[in-house]
Amino acid sequence: MNLEDLTQRLRDFAAARDWEPFHTPKNLVMALSGEVGELISLFQWLTPEEAAAWRTDPTMEFNVQDEIADVTLYLVRLADSLGIDLLAAANAKIDRNETRFPPVER
Amino acid sequence: MNLEDLTQRLRDFAAARDWEPFHTPKNLVMALSGEVGELISLFQWLTPEEAAAWRTDPTMEFNVQDEIADVTLYLVRLADSLGIDLLAAANAKIDRNETRFPPVER
Amino acid sequence: MNLEDLTQRLRDFAAARDWEPFHTPKNLVMALSGEVGELISLFQWLTPEEAAAWRTDPTMEFNVQDEIADVTLYLVRLADSLGIDLLAAANAKIDRNETRFPPVER
Amino acid sequence: MNLEDLTQRLRDFAAARDWEPFHTPKNLVMALSGEVGELISLFQWLTPEEAAAWRTDPTMEFNVQDEIADVTLYLVRLADSLGIDLLAAANAKIDRNETRFPPVER
Numbered sequence: 001m002n003l004e005d006l007t008q009r010l011r012d013f014a015a016a017r018d019w020e021p022f023h024t025p026k027n028l029v030m031a032l033s034g035e036v037g038e039l040i041s042l043f044q045w046l047t048p049e050e051a052a053a054w055r056t057d058p059t060m061e062f063n064v065q066d067e068i069a070d071v072t073l074y075l076v077r078l079a080d081s082l083g084i085d086l087l088a089a090a091n092a093k094i095d096r097n098e099t100r101f102p103p104v105e106r
Numbered sequence: 107m108n109l110e111d112l113t114q115r116l117r118d119f120a121a122a123r124d125w126e127p128f129h130t131p132k133n134l135v136m137a138l139s140g141e142v143g144e145l146i147s148l149f150q151w152l153t154p155e156e157a158a159a160w161r162t163d164p165t166m167e168f169n170v171q172d173e174i175a176d177v178t179l180y181l182v183r184l185a186d187s188l189g190i191d192l193l194a195a196a197n198a199k200i201d202r203n204e205t206r207f208p209p210v211e212r
Numbered sequence: 213m214n215l216e217d218l219t220q221r222l223r224d225f226a227a228a229r230d231w232e233p234f235h236t237p238k239n240l241v242m243a244l245s246g247e248v249g250e251l252i253s254l255f256q257w258l259t260p261e262e263a264a265a266w267r268t269d270p271t272m273e274f275n276v277q278d279e280i281a282d283v284t285l286y287l288v289r290l291a292d293s294l295g296i297d298l299l300a301a302a303n304a305k306i307d308r309n310e311t312r313f314p315p316v317e318r
Numbered sequence: 319m320n321l322e323d324l325t326q327r328l329r330d331f332a333a334a335r336d337w338e339p340f341h342t343p344k345n346l347v348m349a350l351s352g353e354v355g356e357l358i359s360l361f362q363w364l365t366p367e368e369a370a371a372w373r374t375d376p377t378m379e380f381n382v383q384d385e386i387a388d389v390t391l392y393l394v395r396l397a398d399s400l401g402i403d404l405l406a407a408a409n410a411k412i413d414r415n416e417t418r419f420p421p422v423e424r
Contacts, residue, residue: 001193003109009200016209022257025157026149026344029142030256032177033351036135036142037249043132044242045234048366051131054188065190068181069199071138072192075177082160084171086178087107093175094115103122128363132238136362139245143355150348151340154260213405215321221412228421237369238361241354244389248347248354255344263343266400277402281411283350283393284404287386294372296383298390299319305387306327315334 003087007080010073028078035074039067109182109193116183134184141180145173215299219292222285240290247286251279321405325398328391346396353392357385 014020042063043051055061079086120126148169149157161167185192226232254275255263267273291298332338360381361369373379397404 001197003193006193006196009197013200013203017207018210024154025160026152026154026348027256029146029149030252030344030348030351033142033146033348034249034253034256036139037246037252040135040139040242040249041246043135044239044246046132048130048132054131064188065195066199068185068188068190068192069195071181072196073199075174075181076196079174082170082174084174086174087109087112089171089175090112090178090182091107091115093172093179094119097119101123104124132242133362136238136242136245136358139242140355140359140362143352143358146348146355147352150345150352213409215405218405218408221409225412225415229419230422236366237372238364238366241358241361245354245358248351252347252351255347258344260342260344266343276400277407278411280393280397280400280402280404281407284408285411287389287393288408291386294382294386296386298386299321299324301383301387302324302390302394303319303327305384305391306331309331313335316336 003076006072007076010077011080014077023077023081025078025082028074028081032071032074032078035067035070039064039071042067112178113182113186116179117186120183129183129187131184131188134180134187138177138180138184141173141176145170145177148173215288218284219288222289223292226289235289235293237290237294240286240293244283244286244290247279247282251276251283254279321394324390325394328395329398332395341395341399343396343400346392346399350389350392350396353385353388357382357389360385 014023042060043054046054054064076086079089120129148166149160152160160170182192185195226235254272255266258266266276288298291301332341360378361372364372372382394404397407
């Protein structure tokens with residue numbers, strides 16, 4: 001299973017539920033933002049140490065993976081609806097960041 | 107280039123800049139949220155029709171891809187820092203959603 | 213009841229529950245972001261027309277007010293924890309915006 | 319200057335610029351989310367100690383107040399567009415929270 005397969009699976013999932021009319025750019029970016037809000041709320045009251053130990057609590061372990069998954073689903077669906085290749089866009093951005101942020105000299 | 111390659115490239119990028127101490131779960135989820143905020147601001151004043159036509163404006167076309175890329179970079183980096191396999195988590199979530207949201211009967 | 217009274221009420225509320233150690237700037241800005249995420253999720257699938265008619269559904273009517281309230285509570289608490297006067301900061305910003313965005317000539 | 323005056327000032331500001339058609343619930347909640355994203359980005363890489371010392375850097379001091387102001391402006395404008403009394407909604411929510419979260423017994 002790679003990113004293209006996931007994109008196709010989400011496309012089929014939306015089609016089978018007649019959700020395509022709802023999956024406009026504005027709506028999907030709002031949904032993405034809402035899921036990031038749920039993810040951030042899982043970490044908001046934790047100290048840095050508690051946050052790092054998130055896997056020691058089984059409920060937290062499930063919830064973090066569940067919310068990260070939701071963020072991923074909406075990001076992949078948004079990119080697909082916009083016709084953007086996520087991996088290509090991400091790599092092009094790292095290329096630009098290489099120039100903006102030179103590595104530390106050793 | 108697949109998602110694993112991207113994950114590794116970001117890991118190397120952070121290491122070469124001594125950024126690892128900053129890449130805690132809380133910090134990365136905040137950075138992810140900040141980038142989603144930049145993405146949402148690109149679409150906030152547009153009608154649904156204008157949003158759908160985002161590629162007709164070259165500045166908008168660049169900015170949308172740039173911000174989607176930033177969201178992707180932080181999501182991939184966050185998942186890596188948490189030891190989460192994004193594709194596996196996303197697929198497991200779609201499995202659960204298949205049950206929660208049955209397809210439309212034709 | 214004015215904004216100062218609300219600020220004081222929230223200060224007393226946090227003190228009575230020993231929540232002050234959790235109310236750091238980073239944590240409160242994360243909580244604010246999480247609540248905005250819940251608010252945005254209420255509107256994400258609605259058409260502009262449906263969103264404007266939010267009061268016609270009693271559940272939606274309650275939820276929107278409930279989430280707007282949560283956003284307000286964390287914004288007021290964050291400003292208080294930072295020693296920022298929200299009304300003064302907001303007015304100073306409108307002063308700056310008067311210059312940045314001149315009114316339409318009639 | 320109180321919250322009602324601020325609400326009226328923002329109403330006049332939007333009217334003088336013909337911005338009212340843009341100030342729909344969906345658009346304003348997106349704008350609110352975008353501004354919270356800018357606020358969160360100011361704190362994302364700071365340790366808790368550095369975040370608490372935000373006023374020691376004049377640029378940070380200006381930016382935090384500027385972004386908190388933007389969040390306030392959109393929240394007030396959103397509430398006004400929805401016909402919600404922010405102070406009344408916030409107080410009603412604290413009333414409910416008094417029951418949900420009993421104070422610590424001393």
